[in-house]
Amino acid sequence: MADDVSSWENETQPTEKRKRATQPEERMRHERFAVCVERHAADVSTFEQVPKQEDEMKLIVNGFKQCHGTAVFRHLEEQQLRLMGGVMLRRSVPKDTIIIRQGDKANAFYVIADGEVDVFLGGSHKRVMTKGWGFGELGMLYNFPRSATCMSRTACELFLLVPAVSSCCWWW
Numbered sequence: 001m002a003d004d005v006s007s008w009e010n011e012t013q014p015t016e017k018r019k020r021a022t023q024p025e026e027r028m029r030h031e032r033f034a035v036c037v038e039r040h041a042a043d044v045s046t047f048e049q050v051p052k053q054e055d056e057m058k059l060i061v062n063g064f065k066q067c068h069g070t071a072v073f074r075h076l077e078e079q080q081l082r083l084m085g086g087v088m089l090r091r092s093v094p095k096d097t098i099i100i101r102q103g104d105k106a107n108a109f110y111v112i113a114d115g116e117v118d119v120f121l122g123g124s125h126k127r128v129m130t131k132g133w134g135f136g137e138l139g140m141l142y143n144f145p146r147s148a149t150c151m152s153r154t155a156c157e158l159f160l161l162v163p164a165v166s167s168c169c170w171w172w
Contacts, residue, residue: 007158008092033119050089052086055113059083060085061112064111065134085159090157099156100148103145103146105139105146106139106140114131114157116128119150
C-alpha cells in the first residue's frame with residue numbers, strides 16, 4: 001500500500017541528493033513545501049487596459065501558457081489570460097541589462113515581445129530565451145527570491161505584469 005506510514009517515514013529521511021543540495025535552487029528542486037496564499041477580492045477588469053495588437057495579445061497568452069512547463073496559469077481560461085495580458089505594460093530594455101537578479105525580490109512577470117534574454121544560474125549560463133517566452137512567474141506567485149539572473153542579450157521589448165495586478169489574478 002503506497003500510503004502507509006512507513007512510506008511517509010522513508011520520505012522524511014535525508015537522501016544523498018538532499019544532503020548534496022547546498023544551493024537554494026537545488027533545495028527547492030528536491031524538497032517538498034507548501035504555500036498558502038490569501039485570495040484577493042480585487043477584479044483585474046477594474047485595472048486600466050493597455051491597448052495591444054492582436055498578434056501581441058496572442059504572444060502574451062502563449063507566454064502565460066508555456067512558462068517553462070510550470071502549471072501556474074493552466075487553470076485559467078483564455079478570457080482570463082487576455083484580461084491579464086491587457087493590463088501588461090510594455091518596456092524597452094537595452095542590450096546587456098539585468099532584468100532579474102538572482103536572489104532579488106520578485107517585481108514582475110515578463111513575456112519577451114522581441115529580442116533575446118540570457119539566463120544565468122549561480123553565474124553559469126543556462127539558456128537563451130527568445131520571443132514568446134514567459135518568465136518570472138514563480139517568484140511572483142510564491143514570493144520567492146529570484147532563482148536566476150536574466151540579462152538582455154540583445155535590445156529587448158518586454159511585456160510585464162506587476163504585483164498589484166498579478167495578486168488579484170493568480171487564483172481565478
